[in-house]
Amino acid sequence: MSKAEVLAQVEERLTLFRGLKGLRFVDAGFKRGLEDMERQAETQSKEAGLMRVINEGFWNTMDRDVQVALVLTPDNYLIRRSNDLLKLKDGGGNLLGEWINPERAEEMKEREDVRFISHDFVLYKGADMEGEPYFVLPDVDFLYLEGVEGICNITSSSPSGPADEYIRKELGLDEPRLMSHLIGFDIVED
Incomplete structure (x- = not known):
């Protein structure tokens, strides 16, 4: 199965996700912007004298072959079913x-x-x-892509406030009541 076919299957599965308002595969420029926003958030908490925050889930998601940014309504299943936020x-x-x-x-x-x-x-x-x-902020289980052929090492994360805002703006959904989420996975080598 080609990478394009795998990504089409992923997109088809994600469009069924309850509360989905927007979806975008993360390209190199978008990824750089997200990483800059996340670094900024980590630095700002430290500089403000607040407790340090490390978004391990974000960085693990960014280490995968493919990332997908989602924008969701507050009533989505993700938060209610998660164990580690x-x-x-x-x-x-x-x-x-x-x-x-x-x-x-x-x-x-x-x-x-x-x-x-x-x-x-x-x-x-x-x-x-x-x-x-x-x-x-650890990795968040994302079981909704389990069983999709051609992918492995699925993970997801909640981005920091600045990265969340960046995602919503990039997807043209800059409504504060919405939330963003990132998914990462590797493509299985044939």
């Missing part, structure tokens, strides 16, 4: 806290080693902190 780690990489979806919140509500600081973010009690804490 935000983690709080220390300088040693130890997990101090994390965002949890409603199902995990229900499972964790009786645990004594968990402290809810909101309905969807917990801190783990008793963690010995090493070094400065920082936030990590």
Whole structure:
């Protein structure tokens, strides 16, 4: 199967995604712009004296052969089904806290080693902190492309605020209520 045929299958599958308002494959210029915006966001949080934020998911997505930018309505399935959107780690990489979806919140509500600081973010009690804490935006599972022939190593990520705005502007959907998301995957070699 040619790369063009694989990408056509991916696009066809993604157009079925609930809440999709826009979709664009990321070319080299778009990718450079996205990477610049993400670097800017990481630098700005540090310069503002805020807790450092590392968007591991974004950089892993950018390491794949192909990236797809999506713009979605707030009622899309992605956030509700995700498990890992935000983690709080220390300088040693130890997990101090994390965002949890409603199902995990229900499972964790009786645990004594968990402290809810909101309905969807917990801190783990008793963690010995090493070094400065920082936030990590990890890879987000994207199961909607599973089974598409010709692709592998599927991942996705939530971009930073500046990159989100950049994506929405590039796709002509500059409405603040919308959100963007990035998908990355490798093409299977024949």
